[in-house]
Amino acid sequence: MLHKRIYSILLVLFICCANSFAQTKSSIQHETAVNTQKATRLMRAGNYEKSLILCRKALDNAISLKDDNLIALAYNTIAANFDELAEYEKALFYYKKAIIYANKTNNNLLKNWINNNLGNIYCFDKKEYNKGIYHYKKSLKYSTIIADSSEIVFTKLNIVWAYFDINKFDLGLPYLNYINKYHKKHGTETTIVALNMLNGVYQSHLNNNKKAEFYFEKAIDLGKKGNEKSDLSHSHQEYAKFLFKTKQYKKAYENLTAYNEISDQLNDQEKLKKLNVAGINLEIDEYKREIDDIKTKYKTNHQILIEKQSKNKLISIVIISILLLVIIFSYFYYQNKQLKQNNKLKDFESKIQESIITASVNGQEMERKKIASFLHDNISALLSSAALHLTIFSSKNDNDSVEITKTKAILIQTHYKIRDLSHQLLPSLLARFGLFYALNDLCEMSSNSTIHFEYSSNVSSETRYNEDYEMKMYFIISELLNNITKHSKATNSILSLKEIDSQLHIIVKDNGVGFETKQYKTIEGFGLNQIKARINTMNGKFEIISKPKQGTTIKIIAPIEYKS
Incomplete structure (x- = not known):
């Protein structure tokens, strides 16, 4: 069901793009749009050979125009062809190419569906669910931007399916609740079978057997009335799992048989499709070579552009590096200069301090010398003279009174003390x-x-x-x-x-x-x-x-x- 859905959406995309391109005056753009539109129709009709050839022409023109939107459309159509042919590795390769160019545009509708297709490849073919869910959520983002309610319901259905496949029911439940609420208003007949089947799976997980059985039988009944054989096949398969779980073995066997029969029919159709394709393998090989030539040519031009960009980038890096080095060296030069100035200032302050100390000590020593000299040469001499005069006075007057004797003793004692002080200030031995x-x-x-x-x-x-x-x-x-x-x-x-x-x-x-x-x-x-x-x-x-x-x-x- 999911793969079939791709083609009708692609047709709408290409018609919308063709209408917008028709307004341009460029004949190349018009031709590219027409070729893309025809390629989509041919793909829907199962004529993959002609579809791929037209896609090749469209891609060639789109690359020459450097039109990212047209390049993305061409790659997406090529990928869809290979997806239909069950060449999933090739389909994945071209879907990836398509999303690279689509991301350069404002075409949110195209980005929505390329991401959805990538999600389908990863989840249902490669079983890489984390990558698949990532692209489904990207698709949901773009469908929300373009406000397409039916696309939102459809994408959330895919997310539920992916989460339930890996038994992450709690993560899938919010999306399932949303679809149950809005499917009647915004859903389509192509998704109703899958929705009932997923409701059955969830109720089975909750062990709510009556509700699970109701949803599974409703999904199978709707599937038999419609054309979605793939969804009907999955409904029989999931119902069989539920019946085995509830020990209804006979009914489980019947549904498993129905699943195998439908799967065989789908496989036969797939084999027939591949047999029909076998007759045009040579043309496809030639197409592949031409595509490779286009890719080579594009890669060469792209490589030249990358080299130029790399060269410009290298020049920019060199210039920026030089500027950074200049700034860094300037900063360190300034810091070094500041440090030298600070060191000079400190040295200067230290020298000033030392000079102050030296001047202070020199002053002290000079004062010591002056005081010592003054005490020794003047005060001590005067005291000696005073003592001498008292001695002469006493001898002439025969007066040895106690007062005169004491005065002479005091003068002599003072003389000795002053001499000792003088020697302390300036040792006589030193002088x-x-x-x-x-x-x-x-x-x-x-x-x-x-x-x-x-x-x-x-x-x-x-x-x-x-x-x-x-x-x-x-x-x-x-x-x-x-x-x-x-x-x-x-x-x-x-x-x-x-x-x-x-x-x-x-x-x-x-x-x-x-x-x-x-x-x-x-x-x-x-x-x-x-x-x-x-x-x-x-x-x-x-x-x-x-x-x-x-x-x-x-x-x-x-x-x-x-x-x-």
Whole structure:
């Protein structure tokens, strides 16, 4: 029933297309439309040879016109011929070609029926139900767009049949309910047999035996009165299955016999059709060769077009890739430039900070020097002078009163304290004998019962450097030793000095608790970060090596500033 339905619909399609093409001024288009219309009639009459030859001419003209609608129509007619000849693989091939070109058009009627025919091939010949149902649903979409109610009913009937064939009754039921509701208004006599048969199948699935039997017998009765032998055959077959299920074996056998007889008749008709076709095999072979020539010619032109498109596509891809690369490189260049600027800014900020620290420490050292000099040269001298005058006054006047004696003692004590303070601000050993005497003395003075500072140097103790340089290095090392005493909990520390290639190499090492070098923070006052900043401003190097419970080693390399 489904295959037979194709031909009447195709005729309507071709007549509609022919009417629209008749309005055009192109004689080639008119000839193509006429040939397609004649080919449809010949196919309905069973003259497949002439139908295929006319289709070949129509396809040749359609390809030359580059008319997607005409190409789709020609391929569809060719496929329908092979479908009628039971050459289902060839029919499927040409239906696929037809749908490719139909999808490029707005001819929803044509797309509807090509998809329906593809559904028939997949479901009823190849038994690939998923593909078949997919095309049926595509057909339903287009029949809905063109608002053809009878086509909607017909397509939904096919969907129900396909779902029921694979026992997916729940999926097919909504479509069956729709057909039962609207078939009387929009259905046709050619679908009534199939509808009753499918209702019988569904009621059998529900085990509603009375309703199932009613629908099956109604389908068979209608089938005997009509011309749809295929649907009648299926009705007998499904009824026989139901009867076997309900253990009505005699009646089941009768329906199975009827099914076999009708199937044999249909097979005989199919064989007769193939025998009639056998006499024209040579013509069909020639037709096939001509079709292949057309396909080859079309493929060549199509291949050239594809190559051009590929070339243009490749050029576009290259241009887009270049633009993307330019954008990416520009982005990274900008980011790199920004990073460099940020690094420069950070370096600049770091240098400013180091300069501030150095200026601050230099200022402190200058103030130390001034205060020490002022205390030693002025205040201490004045106190000594005052004590001397009191001594002379007492000796001349023979006056050794308690007040004068106490005043002299206070002046002498103040003189010593000011001298000690002066030496703390600026050690006298540093000023008189130089850096190495002062550092050796510093190690001895800093050692006690808890910690011992060991001094080591390959430089002569008489070596003198620039006064400011010696002062800087003395206070840096003094601060390091002070930190060891306060924080390291060490029992032993070594100060080592070496002069190598006009650079002073200083190592201060202890066996204390150590710390994580990444986490050390600035200590209030003259801390490690400040020491590092000072060494950096002197173009030197500062390195800390330390781990928890493994002691600490600090290495300093500072260019020497010699005495001018």
